[in-house]
Every structure is written in structure tokens, then in C-alpha cells.
Amino acid sequence: MIPAKFDYVAPTSVEDALSALAQHGDDAKIMAGGQSLLPVLRMRLNAPEMVIDLGRIESLRGVREDGDALVIGALTTHAEMVTNDLVRQHAVLLSKAAAEVADSQVRHRGTFGGSCAHADPAGDMGSAALAMDAEFSIAGPGGTRSVPASEFFVDLFETAIGEDEILTEIRVPKKTGWGAHYEKFVRVAHQWPIVAVAATVDASGPADGRAISEARVALTNMGSTPLRARATENALSGAAATEDGVRAAADQAAEGTNPPSDLNGDADYRRHLATVLTRRAVLKAAEA
Numbered sequence: 001m002i003p004a005k006f007d008y009v010a011p012t013s014v015e016d017a018l019s020a021l022a023q024h025g026d027d028a029k030i031m032a033g034g035q036s037l038l039p040v041l042r043m044r045l046n047a048p049e050m051v052i053d054l055g056r057i058e059s060l061r062g063v064r065e066d067g068d069a070l071v072i073g074a075l076t077t078h079a080e081m082v083t084n085d086l087v088r089q090h091a092v093l094l095s096k097a098a099a100e101v102a103d104s105q106v107r108h109r110g111t112f113g114g115s116c117a118h119a120d121p122a123g124d125m126g127s128a129a130l131a132m133d134a135e136f137s138i139a140g141p142g143g144t145r146s147v148p149a150s151e152f153f154v155d156l157f158e159t160a161i162g163e164d165e166i167l168t169e170i171r172v173p174k175k176t177g178w179g180a181h182y183e184k185f186v187r188v189a190h191q192w193p194i195v196a197v198a199a200t201v202d203a204s205g206p207a208d209g210r211a212i213s214e215a216r217v218a219l220t221n222m223g224s225t226p227l228r229a230r231a232t233e234n235a236l237s238g239a240a241a242t243e244d245g246v247r248a249a250a251d252q253a254a255e256g257t258n259p260p261s262d263l264n265g266d267a268d269y270r271r272h273l274a275t276v277l278t279r280r281a282v283l284k285a286a287e288a
Contacts, residue, residue, distance in 0.1 A: 003041035010053040014060070014139050017052055017166055022141065024050040030166060031055070032075055032114030035106050060113070060168060063087055070172045074113025078125070079104070081112055091172050092288070093180035093200040097128035100182055103190045113167045116152070119159045119225070122192040126153060127226040128182060131198040131218035134172045140165035153225035175216075178202050179288030183281035184220075185273055187264065194264045195273040196220035197229075197253070199281035203241050210241035210286055217282065222257040222274055229253040232278060241286035243279075250279035 011017040021028055027049035031037050034053075040046050054060060060075040063086045070090055072081075081087055081098035088095045094112075101107050101115070101124050115125040116136070130149045138145055138161055147160045154160060161167055184196040202214040215236040217229040235249035252275075259270035 001042050001044060003038075004044055004047040006041075006048055007050045008053065009050065010056045012056045012058075014057060014166060014168060017054055017057065018139060018141065018164070020050070020052050021164055021166065024052075026163065028052055030117075032117070033077065033109045033111040034114075035102075035110035036114060036118040036120070054166070065090075066171070068174050070174060072112060072170045072172060074117075074167045074169055075111045076113070078107035078110050078112065078115070082107065090174040090176050091132055092178070093132055093175070093182065093198055094125070094128050094172065096180055097124050097182040097198055100124050100184050100196075113170060116170070117159055117161060117167050119153055119155075119157050120192075121156060121224055121226065122221040124182070124184065124193065124196060124220060127196065127218035127220040128198040129170065129172075130226045130228060131200055131216040132172050132175065133216070134170050136160070136167055137169045137171065138162075138165045139168045144168065146171070149226075150228070156224040175200055175202075179285040181281045181284035181288070183277045183284070185277055193220050195222060195259070195270050195277055197274065197277040197281040199278065199285045201236070201241075201282060201285045203286040205241075212236050212239050212241050212245075212282075212286060215282065215285075217253065217278060219253065219257065219274055219278075222254065222259045222270060224258070227257055229255075229274075229278060231255045232282075236282065241283065243283065246279055246282050246286075250282060251275050253278035 029048040060073045078098040078101045134149045180200040184193045198218045231252040239245045254271035254274040259267045
């Protein structure tokens with residue numbers, strides 16, 4: 001289908017983007033890479049009068065260090081997340097999750113911030129950001145505020161970003177030396193995950209006797225938002241990084257979840273998948 005008619009503006013600063021958003025209010029939509037918004041417009045699920053394209057705001061791109069954290073611009077593409085040396089060194093889970101996003105064309109246009117702001121519970125980057133304890137910087141008329149990932153994802157396609165605000169960057173605590181893995185289950189290539197698990201662990205010891213001191217595990221498509229598997233994280237503390245050592249903790253992964261039932265599988269099937277994928281993800285992360 002062809003989108004409904006709309007006006008278009010491409011500001012070159014956050015201030016100008018906020019001004020355009022204030023001017024047009026509910027009649028405007030923000031566009032980052034466009035990989036989520038454009039299909040919505042083509043299907044006429046949304047018909048804004050104004051599209052505000054952030055693509056020319058260079059300050060929203062790139063990755064930099066800031067003490068014990070990485071600061072990642074909201075317009076940093078998935079492709080850059082895969083290859084960026086700082087991300088691969090200090091936040092490798094984000095790199096591995098980004099590598100699983102759709103296909104190469106989407107990864108070169110889609111953005112980390114845009115994916116998180118879209119807040120599709122089947123999106124790959126939200127659970128990875130949640131597992132990394134990311135904080136989201138949101139600019140608005142009153143200045144910039146920081147929202148932890150645990151409060152950023154509010155509900156299905158809903159975040160803490162206000163109607164007059166723009167996501168500008170994501171601050172990610174460094175997990176240097178931690179292993180990580182993103183385990184994604186799909187029926188066909190490039191599909192949204194039926195279930196996926198983002199895991200990053202701090203494991204030490206020889207290959208045949210590694211133990212997990214800390215773990216962060218988050219689930220994709222197991223509720224209306226990305227979810228932390230808190231019971232699993234707690235049970236993994238001090239566990240041996242072996243099949244037997246991880247199994248009991250992984251079996252708790254689906255506790256407190258509310259997965260959907262659809263043509264790809266019912267809720268019970270997804271709960272079972274979550275335990276299997278969690279075990280795989282944690283073991284692969286511990287091997288890294």
C-alpha cells in the first residue's frame with residue numbers, strides 16, 4: 001500500500017527536532033532509521049501529518065567511552081553495533097544481539113535507539129539493553145532525563161518517552177571480560193523471534209571447572225515488554241558453568257512471564273522454549 005499523504009522535515013539538531021515536535025504535537029511521528037515506522041505507514045496503521053526525520057542529526061550517532069560506561073547514540077545502526085570495537089570489548093551482548101536483527105539491509109538502516117523506542121516485545125535489542133542495565137537519555141522541553149531500562153519499557157509498543165520528547169542516547173555500564181550470547185529461535189530466517197534470550201555472565205576458572213559469579217538474563221517475546229529472568233539470575237550466582245550446573249537455574253526462566261499465544265506457538269510452548277534457550281545462552285556465554 002501507499003502511505004497517506006504527510007509533510008516531512010529533517011532537522012539538523014536535537015533542539016530543532018524538539019521544536020518541530022512541539023509545533024505539530026500528536027500529528028507528528030519521529031523517524032530514526034525508518035525500519036519500524038515505514039511499514040506502519042505503508043499499511044496505514046498510522047497516518048501522521050508530519051514525519052520528523054532525525055537522520056541528519058550527527059550528534060545522535062556513534063559510540064564513546066565515559067568512565068565505566070559506554071554512551072551509544074540513539075541513531076547508531078545495528079551494523080555499527082556489530083562491528084564497533086568499544087561495543088565488542090565492553091558490551092559484547094549488544095553486538096551479538098544486533099547481529100541477529102533481521103538481515104544485512106535492515107541492520108544498515110535500523111538503529112539501536114529506534115528499535116528500543118519502537119518497543120516491540122519481539123524486538124531483539126530491548127532484551128539485550130535490559131540485560132545490560134542500560135539507561136536511556138531522553139530530551140524534552142524541560143531538559144534531559146535518564147530512565148533505567150527497567151522503567152523504560154512500559155507496555156506493548158509503549159515506553160517512558162513522552163509525546164514531546166526524543167531519545168538521544170543510551171548509557172551502558174561496561175561488562176568488560178564478561179561472556180555473552182543471544183539465543184534466538186525462529187521458524188524461518190530473519191523472522192521476529194518466537195522466543196529469544198539475552199545472557200551475559202561473569203565466569204572464571206579453567207575450562208573444565210568454570211563457575212559463574214554473576215549473570216544477567218533477559219527474555220524476548222515472553223510478555224508485553226522485555227523481561228529479566230530474576231530467579232534464574234539469582235540461581236546462577238556461584239553455579240558451575242556446566243550443563244548440570246545451569247539446568248536448574250534455567251528451568252526458572254519463565255517464572256513471572258506472560259507470553260502470547262499465536263500461530264507460532266502457544267504460551268506453554270514459549271515457556272518451555274524459554275528454559276531451553278536460557279540454558280543454551282548461559283552455557284555459550286560462559287564459554288566465551
